[in-house]
Amino acid sequence: MKDAWRHFTAEFIGTFALVFIGGGAIITSPLLQVQAAVVNIAFAHGLILALLVTATMRISGHLNPAVTAGFLVTRRIEATMAVVYWIAQFMGAIIAAYALKALYPANIVAITKLGGQSISADINLTQAIALEAIATFFLVFVVFGTAVDPKAPKVGGFAIGLTVTCGILGIGPLTGGSMNPARSFGPAVVMGSFEGQAAYWIGPLLGGIIAALVYDRVFLVREPEPADHGTVRPAA
Numbered sequence: 001m002k003d004a005w006r007h008f009t010a011e012f013i014g015t016f017a018l019v020f021i022g023g024g025a026i027i028t029s030p031l032l033q034v035q036a037a038v039v040n041i042a043f044a045h046g047l048i049l050a051l052l053v054t055a056t057m058r059i060s061g062h063l064n065p066a067v068t069a070g071f072l073v074t075r076r077i078e079a080t081m082a083v084v085y086w087i088a089q090f091m092g093a094i095i096a097a098y099a100l101k102a103l104y105p106a107n108i109v110a111i112t113k114l115g116g117q118s119i120s121a122d123i124n125l126t127q128a129i130a131l132e133a134i135a136t137f138f139l140v141f142v143v144f145g146t147a148v149d150p151k152a153p154k155v156g157g158f159a160i161g162l163t164v165t166c167g168i169l170g171i172g173p174l175t176g177g178s179m180n181p182a183r184s185f186g187p188a189v190v191m192g193s194f195e196g197q198a199a200y201w202i203g204p205l206l207g208g209i210i211a212a213l214v215y216d217r218v219f220l221v222r223e224p225e226p227a228d229h230g231t232v233r234p235a236a
Contacts, residue, residue: 008088010056014063015092019186021048023100023115027108042168050161064180065089066204070140070212093186116187117176119196128175132203135167136179140211179204
């Protein structure tokens with residue numbers, strides 16, 4: 001719990017920015033054509049996440065309960081600190097949603113539900129959970145491959161942000177492309193609309209935990225490699 005307030009503040013600011021900018025992009029999306037709106041929303045989320053992950057990476061850089069869950073199951077964060085991160089993330093998301101409600105036109109806010117996601121009528125809940133789990137698996141896998149692995153390329157948070165952009169482009173029209181329980185929960189609380197929340201909790205947490213375990217157990221195992229394999233796993 002050392003220096004918990006600094007970690008809390010970093011997670012709060014980062015998640016606030018993600019929900020405010022991402023939600024703002026969705027709120028203004030009715031002004032654009034459908035295809036342009038999806039691209040606009042995807043890049044708004046990806047760019048703000050890339051920037052804020054880079055800005056907070058030295059302190060925490062999670063900005064997502066699914067990422068924190070992955071760190072927790074791989075014992076890269078203490079349980080008490082994980083709770084601090086989760087509280088900061090959800091508080092940041094909820095307060096950002098209130099800020100959007102106060103600052104954007106009420107009629108557009110009502111139509112877009114403050115930028116909250118919803119599940120398409122073309123898929124069922126199980127499919128939505130699976131889509132969110134797969135997209136979040138890619139996200140957390142990239143987090144571990146670029147920020148956790150000691151031999152990771154020094155790209156800041158930009159690979160992580162681009163992964164979110166790709167996820168929204170890929171599954172956004174069907175689930176909204178949450179990949180982040182806090183991102184979906186903040187607007188839901190403020191609008192009192194909890195449609196599809198099961199998908200936005202179960203899918204990302206499941207996908208994030210599996211990705212963390214896979215990368216940790218497969219790529220970060222400290223054991224000798226056969227000589228003909230070359231350098232596959234990072235040295236201890």
